[in-house]
Amino acid sequence: MSDHTIPGVGADGRITLAHGGGGTAMRALIDGVFLRAFSDDPAAPQEDQARFAMADLAALGDRLAFTTDSFVVDPLEFPGGDIGTLAVCGTVNDLAVGGARPVALSAAFILAEGLDLAVVRRIAASMAACARAAGVRIVTGDTKVVPRGACDGLFVTTTGIGVIRPGCAISIASGRPGDVVIVNGMLGDHGAAILCARGDLALDVTLGSDCAPLNGLTEALLDAVPDVRCMRDATRGGLAGVLTELAEASLVTVRIDEAALPVRPEVAGVCEILGLDPLYLANEGKLAAVVPAAAADVALAAMRAHPLGRDAAVIGRLETAAPGRSAVHLANRFGGQRVVSMPSGEQLPRIC
Amino acid sequence: MRFVDEFRDPELADRLFSEIARVAERIGRTRTRPVTVMEVCGGHTHTIFRYALESRMPENVEFAHGPGCPVCVLPMGRIDDAIAIARRPEVIFTTFGDAMRVPGAQGTLLQARAAGADVRMVYSPLDALALARANPERQVVFFALGFETTAPSTALTVLRAAAEGIGNFSIMCQHITIIPTLRALLSQDDFRVDGFIGPGHVSMVIGTRPYDFIASEFHRPLVVAGFEPLDILQSLLMVLRQVDACTARIENQYARVVYADGNPAAMAAIDRVYETRPACEWRGLGTIAGSGLSLRPAWRAFDAEQRFAVIPHHVADPGACRCGDVLTGRIRPTQCPAFGTSCTPDCPSGALMVSSEGACAAYYQYQGQKGAA
Numbered sequence: 001m002s003d004h005t006i007p008g009v010g011a012d013g014r015i016t017l018a019h020g021g022g023g024t025a026m027r028a029l030i031d032g033v034f035l036r037a038f039s040d041d042p043a044a045p046q047e048d049q050a051r052f053a054m055a056d057l058a059a060l061g062d063r064l065a066f067t068t069d070s071f072v073v074d075p076l077e078f079p080g081g082d083i084g085t086l087a088v089c090g091t092v093n094d095l096a097v098g099g100a101r102p103v104a105l106s107a108a109f110i111l112a113e114g115l116d117l118a119v120v121r122r123i124a125a126s127m128a129a130c131a132r133a134a135g136v137r138i139v140t141g142d143t144k145v146v147p148r149g150a151c152d153g154l155f156v157t158t159t160g161i162g163v164i165r166p167g168c169a170i171s172i173a174s175g176r177p178g179d180v181v182i183v184n185g186m187l188g189d190h191g192a193a194i195l196c197a198r199g200d201l202a203l204d205v206t207l208g209s210d211c212a213p214l215n216g217l218t219e220a221l222l223d224a225v226p227d228v229r230c231m232r233d234a235t236r237g238g239l240a241g242v243l244t245e246l247a248e249a250s251l252v253t254v255r256i257d258e259a260a261l262p263v264r265p266e267v268a269g270v271c272e273i274l275g276l277d278p279l280y281l282a283n284e285g286k287l288a289a290v291v292p293a294a295a296a297d298v299a300l301a302a303m304r305a306h307p308l309g310r311d312a313a314v315i316g317r318l319e320t321a322a323p324g325r326s327a328v329h330l331a332n333r334f335g336g337q338r339v340v341s342m343p344s345g346e347q348l349p350r351i352c
Numbered sequence: 353m354r355f356v357d358e359f360r361d362p363e364l365a366d367r368l369f370s371e372i373a374r375v376a377e378r379i380g381r382t383r384t385r386p387v388t389v390m391e392v393c394g395g396h397t398h399t400i401f402r403y404a405l406e407s408r409m410p411e412n413v414e415f416a417h418g419p420g421c422p423v424c425v426l427p428m429g430r431i432d433d434a435i436a437i438a439r440r441p442e443v444i445f446t447t448f449g450d451a452m453r454v455p456g457a458q459g460t461l462l463q464a465r466a467a468g469a470d471v472r473m474v475y476s477p478l479d480a481l482a483l484a485r486a487n488p489e490r491q492v493v494f495f496a497l498g499f500e501t502t503a504p505s506t507a508l509t510v511l512r513a514a515a516e517g518i519g520n521f522s523i524m525c526q527h528i529t530i531i532p533t534l535r536a537l538l539s540q541d542d543f544r545v546d547g548f549i550g551p552g553h554v555s556m557v558i559g560t561r562p563y564d565f566i567a568s569e570f571h572r573p574l575v576v577a578g579f580e581p582l583d584i585l586q587s588l589l590m591v592l593r594q595v596d597a598c599t600a601r602i603e604n605q606y607a608r609v610v611y612a613d614g615n616p617a618a619m620a621a622i623d624r625v626y627e628t629r630p631a632c633e634w635r636g637l638g639t640i641a642g643s644g645l646s647l648r649p650a651w652r653a654f655d656a657e658q659r660f661a662v663i664p665h666h667v668a669d670p671g672a673c674r675c676g677d678v679l680t681g682r683i684r685p686t687q688c689p690a691f692g693t694s695c696t697p698d699c700p701s702g703a704l705m706v707s708s709e710g711a712c713a714a715y716y717q718y719q720g721q722k723g724a725a
Contacts (some may be wrong), residue, residue: 272356333362334581336404338718
């Protein structure tokens, strides 16, 4: 269906307020863009809710996992992904790091009047492709249109349900002294890619976001090491945010080794120029996993055997902390020690 | 990274650490008081903490973290002036990122933005000028901050705006100069600093000669330093060797970037566009004569404070904070009663907690709230 066959779309192919009005224009947008992209059977009758057979869910595990996340990003499209892939991966990953198999997602869109319909189509298509890659379906959704200026192009909220495999007891509070911390690859790619994609830095470097669904990787890891203590995807706040939460919740000291942190030279370079720290940059396809020391080699091998874990590395270990002194310590290449603190606000580039 | 990793080589660092320990031990044989070395520049403070250099210092060597972070020494009243301009509906107020979090009495520029002011982060004054070209119906103001490092780029931007006849561009000039402030510090009777690690970027512009008085009048050594950990360690060693030999000379460790005469083109731009302010207020240090720059009469048309008839705010520094004592090396950040209690990076009341280059923020971030307590 071409744009001009969707009622309410002008000759220039832009979203109008009519697309949120509940009438034929809205119906046409949903049918012509979202259902087309997301549904296996667009012709099937549309109910007001998605339905799941309990038996199908019970076959996958013994508990439901349920999570939601909203996505706003500027620019909407960037090297390595777009707001749609972020929205699918973000929610899939939040389920996966809890030991859940993601089953289904909802997607709710807030569109700004004037948004190019071609952008909406591209984002819906990339969400569909990403969901297929992750083996999850987008089964329900919503669309609203707000006047120009009331939202920055397009916002997406995705909610996901998954089923947790039996016996899996992953928790941010389960870390024990002696455990090791593993990350599945290069840190800070997404944060650095977004900074560069905004184009106001005039840095001649092309960096792709690491945006990817991690459920295949977490499945492989859990198959190899069923007693993984905890996993977290290192999104906003970066690895520093995840590790400070781990230290606080598990009442341990997390000691990491700067030399072991996998960081691309380009990302290190961007950080160098802007005075940022890759430990705090966002990732969209990276997780930190804590495993018992005895399982470290098996875990590392399982991760490295997966395409999204090729650069996996042990970056540190957990140690006993005196009461009230749990923290993240970084050992630098000089044999010096410093505390890695909880990120505070957004990182702002330094003046000089 | 080429040309960076070479200056972070752990083996070379180990050799420097041992040599520093050896010289410090020799100094310790004849003096009981520790040697206090002030790094003037905020970038150096940042390196010292990021690489945890203090954790491997001999007991009798201490760093004092000086006043060289331009964001940290921004007085509260100047932030209020900036907010007054930013709140005007016709104004797009542009600033370097880390100035957005500095609190004045009326809050921060970030808070002003949340309340509706059009405040935007830029990476260079030329970005602000581009905004002025693109928005001819708006007034674009650039918050011109920093030492001689950033003053030339602001100056050249003003000259370009004049040449292009861009009438909707102006600057709020808060450029400051380090030399008068070093003199003021050294003139205090109880200033206990034994030597300086001199600023690298500032010296790239002004050269090394302006520091000569520190050696000739005040008998302290100063070594201009680069920003990598090996730069700092080597410079510290050079200062300690001078202390050990009881000499006071100006040396240049950062010769790959800094020349004795500095950058004459940049100095000429500064001289063409600015004149010295009779007095300039520094957060934590008070008013220092001749330490600020303002636009010369020929360029006053680009002075935002004149254009918008700003009535300057004067706000006393917060009472509990002892930023001045930290800046002059009299106390360590953790000895300030506000540190980590009423003053944290999330809610800074003192200047040194604001920027990541500030000594208090660096202590808090890299040693932990309870770090040295």
